[in-house]
Amino acid sequence: MKHYTNGLRIWDNPQTEEVGDTVEEFLRLLGGPTWLNIPGKDPTRSRAIVTLLHGNEPSGVRAIHRWLQIGIKPQVNIAGVIGAIDAALAPPGFAFRTLPGRKDLNRCFREPYDSPEGQVAKEVLQRLAHLKPEALIDLHNTSGQSPCYTITTKMGDKQKALTSIFSNQLVITDLRLGSLMEATETEIPTIAVECGGNRDPQSDRIAFDGLTRFTQTDSLFPSGTSQPNVQIFEHPIRVELRAGMTVAYATTPVDEADCTLRFDADKLNFDMLHPGEPIGWIGPHQLDTFLARDAKGNNRVQELFTVVNGELHIAQTGRILMMTTDPMMASSDCLFYFLPCADR
Template identity: 40%
Template sequence: MRRFRFLRNPPASGLGGDVEAFLRYLGGPSCIFLEGADSSRCRAFVTLLHGNEPSGARALFRWLKSGQQVAVNTVCILASVEAALASPLFSHRMLPGTPDLNRCFRPPFTGPQGLLAEEILELLALHRPEAVVDMHNTSGSGPAFAVCTHMDRQHEALASLFTRCLIVTRLNLGALMEISDHGCPTVTIEVGGRMDAEAHQLAYEGLCRYLLRPRILARDDRDQGLELLQDPIRLELNPGVRLTCGERAAPGFDVTLRPDIEQLNFGTVSAWTPLGWVSGELRRLFRARDAGGGCAVARLVREEGGRLYPAAPLKLFMITGNAAIAASDCLFYAVEVAAPPPAWKPD
């Protein structure tokens, strides 16, 4: 655990005047312990697993500057501080040449990112939190949602502190949320786009509820129900596939996405909603696996006349037109919808 800087109840006066000064004060991976009014229990808040996702760090900095006391002991982990500080601020998902930290939470824990992930797991095991919230921003603009790998009342209650949409997935990617079980419910909270002021505000308001409420694992009867989306499928680029965005098919690229592709986040698209243009056979360009491990490319996308369309009515989220993120992570997640919207066909 030598990689971490440890702080206990840090005074607000020493944290700097803004979030950048706060991160420079931390300098690297940090663990902040906050003493609660009830010291018999503990919660955990994890953020900055990706250095280009600032809302969680901004929310925590704002909380620490407020001088409020948490309801129960809380351990706060800020992981990719160095990536966040790499110029320009909050622009690097991870440092060049390093793997995605949120794909390293399973053995073997090799390399600096794997060792950092292992240390985070050791910290959580040491403090034995009653719940873990892992806060992120989405790659593109869009509404907030939560993701978990187990569905029960505790996970539902935890997600409802932040959002009205919960995605339940069986994908095994090596993400932190995959440690979840009935003894320690863990949710990923995607608060929205990293550049969106609404995402920063939602992150802070949700964090306040998480830190201030004495009980967080039971739903309030007045709460509205969550929209549940089951078993999303990831559409990924195959290695070497060249992607860009544009108003028309771009010469020299295998996939050209429409420039406003991110506006489809959490929208229900018909089988005739244009996504972009492709050059080549779809299985050469894309890969997708369903929960059973089968190839699902044909369930997600189709090609007609060089144009890319959904293969069926879908709800899409985590859409990105960022080529670097698409290559290292995915283009989007999708779930099939039962009731298609009114379809239209282009001329």
């Protein structure tokens, strides 16, 4: 049974034969941001899965669609939220993080909720507050190549246990952007999962396997078991272009761009990098091309990078994550995050 609220469609108990043969057909059937209710063996408990907050990140919704097609009854009630369906369906498909002129849904989970995306976010939060799920996972992809890792804004044993369903790498961030996990962190154990690159079939497998474990296990947080072996990375710094600056990705410096990053820069994601590692080339604005903001709002660009004969080098030991090689992504969101390494 489907019905509508303000911005969110509600679909109770979707049946295997109703969800379409392909994920694209599934999205067309949904038609807009949707909350799914899937009854479980134990109807007194529930868990929540959110995905497709970004239209170019398909692994989570592919996993939900495949899982609904198989029709395995989950251990507890499952709420599934599928977000930016119009952005995902815009040709050529799964190409737009958000539609041009629209807001990034995963930056709208805080006041003011004064946009169509904000209304959807507000309604999702109201429903989550009412549902009180045992845990919430928010499935994403990176736009460049990357291993799978998870992110939380609040560290605890439950966030580590949720991470271990997908990965053994957990990033804790104190950056505040208006994302879903910031809004739910005190009420519901929440992680965002970066399943890996959005064109990598391995990311789809990771999302599906993790979703299966998340929905089928009886206890997400069994007492008396040993702590999961999860590696923790603390407090990424967000590196973005200053307004009006441009980036290119190439094997040699591009004169028309204010900076050029290596065409294969996304291969660096999560590798330990040391001072002197070249990541690209810089134009006449030098390091003023970038802003590198930490959670306190300080610009850390001078600590992170050096310029040597026009080459841009890493200046301290650390890791890069969420590096894209898509200039549109880089200017609409950020270039990458840098995780300084404590043992430098």
